[in-house]
Amino acid sequence: MGNEVGSEWIRLIVGAVIALAFASLNALFLVWLERKVAGHIQLRPGPKEVGPFGLLQTIADALKLVGKELITPSAADKKLFVIAPVLIFMPVLVGFLVLPFAPELIIRDMNLGVLLIFAFSTFSVLAILAGGWSSNNKYALLGAIRSVAQNVAYEIPLLLTVMSVVLMVNSLRFSEIVQAQGHIWFIFLQPVAGLIYLISATAETNRAPFDIPEAESELVAGFHTEYSGMRFGLFFLAEYTNMFIVSAVATSLFFGGWHGPFGFDMKIPGIVWFMLKTYFLIFVIMWVRWTFPRIRFDQLMNFSWKFMIPVSLANLLVTAVVLKFI
Amino acid sequence: MEAQRRIEPGEPVIKFALLDDILNLARANSLWPMTFGLACCAIEMMAAGASRFDLDRFGANVFRPSPRQSDLMIVAGTISKKMGPAIQRLWDQMPNPKWCIAMGNCAISGGPFEYDGQYAIVPGAHLIIPVDICVPGCPPRPEGLIQGLLALEDKITRGEDRNYLRRFHRKGGKV
Numbered sequence: 001m002g003n004e005v006g007s008e009w010i011r012l013i014v015g016a017v018i019a020l021a022f023a024s025l026n027a028l029f030l031v032w033l034e035r036k037v038a039g040h041i042q043l044r045p046g047p048k049e050v051g052p053f054g055l056l057q058t059i060a061d062a063l064k065l066v067g068k069e070l071i072t073p074s075a076a077d078k079k080l081f082v083i084a085p086v087l088i089f090m091p092v093l094v095g096f097l098v099l100p101f102a103p104e105l106i107i108r109d110m111n112l113g114v115l116l117i118f119a120f121s122t123f124s125v126l127a128i129l130a131g132g133w134s135s136n137n138k139y140a141l142l143g144a145i146r147s148v149a150q151n152v153a154y155e156i157p158l159l160l161t162v163m164s165v166v167l168m169v170n171s172l173r174f175s176e177i178v179q180a181q182g183h184i185w186f187i188f189l190q191p192v193a194g195l196i197y198l199i200s201a202t203a204e205t206n207r208a209p210f211d212i213p214e215a216e217s218e219l220v221a222g223f224h225t226e227y228s229g230m231r232f233g234l235f236f237l238a239e240y241t242n243m244f245i246v247s248a249v250a251t252s253l254f255f256g257g258w259h260g261p262f263g264f265d266m267k268i269p270g271i272v273w274f275m276l277k278t279y280f281l282i283f284v285i286m287w288v289r290w291t292f293p294r295i296r297f298d299q300l301m302n303f304s305w306k307f308m309i310p311v312s313l314a315n316l317l318v319t320a321v322v323l324k325f326i
Numbered sequence: 327m328e329a330q331r332r333i334e335p336g337e338p339v340i341k342f343a344l345l346d347d348i349l350n351l352a353r354a355n356s357l358w359p360m361t362f363g364l365a366c367c368a369i370e371m372m373a374a375g376a377s378r379f380d381l382d383r384f385g386a387n388v389f390r391p392s393p394r395q396s397d398l399m400i401v402a403g404t405i406s407k408k409m410g411p412a413i414q415r416l417w418d419q420m421p422n423p424k425w426c427i428a429m430g431n432c433a434i435s436g437g438p439f440e441y442d443g444q445y446a447i448v449p450g451a452h453l454i455i456p457v458d459i460c461v462p463g464c465p466p467r468p469e470g471l472i473q474g475l476l477a478l479e480d481k482i483t484r485g486e487d488r489n490y491l492r493r494f495h496r497k498g499g500k501v
Contacts, residue, residue: 039380045383050356054383057385067423068397068423228421
């Protein structure tokens with residue numbers, strides 16, 4: 001056991017603790033922001049009585065969820081039912097390990113960072129399926145099945161667009177991808193890929209207009225129909241953390257990560273640029289959610305298999321050909 | 327001699343005063359109602375959630391579709407005999423602690439449908455589930471529902487002056 005191994009462990013543990021704290025605070029803030037954005041889009045003030053600007057609203061919600069009775073249906077598969085909410089939250093947390101917040105602020109700058117983050121985000125589908133299946137409720141099961149179909153369909157264009165970025169940089173390391181965007185962000189070189197990534201990411205996080213797995217008008221509450229109290233809260237937490245991860249990945253792949261626009265850093269620290277861009281993307285996702293109606297399930301699948309996958313494949317091909325002859 | 331009170335399923339046997347106060351404060355300020363309407367009062371309930379009245383100001387606009395995730399049942403409308411068992415079942419499916427608002431005359435006492443020899447409706451939600459707050463009116467205006475909700479918050483925190491989280495208090499502090 002060398003000293004290096006020890007410091008590596010300390011780095012990982014400190015990183016995990018910070019990631020956990022950040023994920024919780026981020027979810028508290030995002031739920032509040034979501035309700036405020038929804039309110040103002042619908043011409044109403046949103047939460048404002050509980051604390052200044054309603055800022056304590058989500059804290060009250062979280063406390064209430066902790067104090068709520070946990071119901072396990074008698075017909076449920078109890079072990080899976082209890083494990084599923086934890087299972088959905090853990091892989092999301094792993095994403096924080098490789099996100100490049102600033103040049104010196106990466107917990108582990110792995111050479112396969114991009115691969116790791118997408119490999120683990122796929123994991124959450126399994127948790128959703130476990131939750132929906134073990135509830136022994138037909139709506140939960142239907143929601144889970146829809147979620148799996150949707151996630152599998154949208155994973156492909158997502159990864160294909162990421163592939164075209166990786167082809168340009170020749171690396172799967174996040175810091176190198178961000179460094180390559182010092183002068184021009186990849187969204188200007190790869191506009192099609194960027195757009196497809198954002199659409200697929202919205203579908204991946206099960207957000208409206210792609211929130212078919214929890215379509216209230218058809219499926220009660222989707223895969224978390226039977227979950228009460230903090231178990232439901234964990235699903236909620238995972239959704240908002242997932243939103244942050246997806247936007248942070250979009251920021252580092254397409255929007256220049258810690259760089260300012262066109263090489264102008266304006267003496268602002270990298271983390272500020274990174275957070276500004278990430279939260280702006282999250283705002284855009286919320287904006288979309290409260291503006292567009294939910295689309296039908298067959299439309300959703302057709303859109304992915306008949307439009308997004310061919311276009312992203314063509315984009316990958318064009319990128320490869322251009323890079324070969326440039 | 328006080329008769330021994332039956333302990334409801336899910337109700338804690340041991341209670342902690344300060345913890346209970348803090349939890350009650352949180353509960354009062356985040357009452358998530360169930361997406362659930364029976365008749366015309368439901369239209370007023372929807373209006374109370376929409377832009378002009380906005381229940382979200384009090385944190386009560388998260389209408390949850392699943393009874394497992396809701397704290398508050400707003401019985402908004404006439405309860406027909408056929409609907410009674412469904413309401414009872416939804417109430418049983420909600421996790422503790424839970425509250426109920428009977429909205430409108432029909433949910434309170436049957437309203438215009440209650441007369442000698444009627445056979446179709448349940449005259450009052452209190453006959454099938456425990457009701458905390460009654461909001462009279464036919465139908466009550468959204469302001470009425472909001473007042474009922476605030477009264478329920480006062481009931482949970484035991485007095486509006488104990489609701490430390492809420493910024494604006496009503497004049498006089500009483501309903």
